[in-house]
Amino acid sequence: MGKLTGKVAIITGSSAGIGRATALLFASEGVHDNRILVVQGQIEEAKTCEDLINETIKNFGKLDVLVNNAGIGAKPGIDTLSLENFDYTFDVNLKSVVRLIQLSTPHLEKTQGNIINVSSIVAMRPVRKPKINRSFFLEHQSILRLCQSCISRGYSLILAPKGIRINVLNPGAIKTEFGLKLGRTQEQYDKFHNELKASVPMNRVGTAEEMEKIILFLATDATYMTGDNITAGGGLQNYFPMPKVN
Numbered sequence: 613m614g615k616l617t618g619k620v621a622i623i624t625g626s627s628a629g630i631g632r633a634t635a636l637l638f639a640s641e642g643v644h645d646n647r648i649l650v651v652q653g654q655i656e657e658a659k660t661c662e663d664l665i666n667e668t669i670k671n672f673g674k675l676d677v678l679v680n681n682a683g684i685g686a687k688p689g690i691d692t693l694s695l696e697n698f699d700y701t702f703d704v705n706l707k708s709v710v711r712l713i714q715l716s717t718p719h720l721e722k723t724q725g726n727i728i729n730v731s732s733i734v735a736m737r738p739v740r741k742p743k744i745n746r747s748f749f750l751e752h753q754s755i756l757r758l759c760q761s762c763i764s765r766g767y768s769l770i771l772a773p774k775g776i777r778i779n780v781l782n783p784g785a786i787k788t789e790f791g792l793k794l795g796r797t798q799e800q801y802d803k804f805h806n807e808l809k810a811s812v813p814m815n816r817v818g819t820a821e822e823m824e825k826i827i828l829f830l831a832t833d834a835t836y837m838t839g840d841n842i843t844a845g846g847g848l849q850n851y852f853p854m855p856k857v858n
Contacts, residue, residue: 614642615832620672622664624655624712625682629788630730633820634679634827641828644672655682656703658711665715675719677831680709681730685753698752705756706763713767717776726777726838728830729764730823732757733784733845757782761841768839777838779830784845785809785817813847 621643625631639648649671653660668675686692687700709729720727735757764780771778785808805817826844830837843849 614640615828616677617642618644619676620644620668620674621677621679621831622668622675622712622716623679623681624664624708630783630786630820630823630827631679631681633824634681637824637828638677638831641832647672655708656700661708661711661715664712665719669719674723675716676723676725678712678716678720678725678727679730679827679831680712680727682708683730683732683753683757693751701752701756705753706759709760710763713778717771717774720771720776721774724775726779726831727764727767727771728827729760729778729780730827731760731780731782731841733782733843733849735761735782736843736849764841765839772838777834779834779837779839780841781823781826781830782841782843782845782849783818783823784843784848785812786820786823787817788820811848811851812845813851816846818844818846 616638619642621638623631623635623638626635635648649667651660651664651667653663655661665675683705684701687697690697713727716727719725732753734754761780761782764778768778785805787805809815809817823844826842830842834840
């Protein structure tokens, strides 16, 4: 019998990366007899969020876990510091999370369920490496990911009396399709990861499969945790490389 037998979960951004790995793990742990409902749409649109919640309740009758995983570093093809990019990343990374928290609350209260927000290590320490292509300078993502953590802590006080937990995972450098969605080639993205490894004390990037296990823990066994942040960055959050000198 799996840890999630008979439970119903929503995982946004589950077509690839951490979201896909988490969906597969949740299915193996018995999420509603492995029945899967696919709701497609742009997460920044209110209708998509409403459809996610409404279709889930219509098909399964309840909701136990919400994993807000969908996110983006920047809008491809535009200046990462532009207001257009800020508006877009705000809608995807922050506004959709708040919207889904609010829409899901009445249903999670009934099941005493919980929420996991997948943020990023850049919420803790924005990274800027001059040798890397500017499209990796994700300043707005850093700001919005930090806001996501703050919002989660604030909502923990609102949701705790309702019996709902909410926690945050801050992944470090993880091997997913994230960079490819920013318009980088596989070769460029591999080079980025190879250069980044020098700043990671564990000297490697992480995997989506490592993150899925933490999300499962937060969804099931972390019964006395709410408003908390877990960072999984291979030690990157603790390391500030010094410039090379004589």
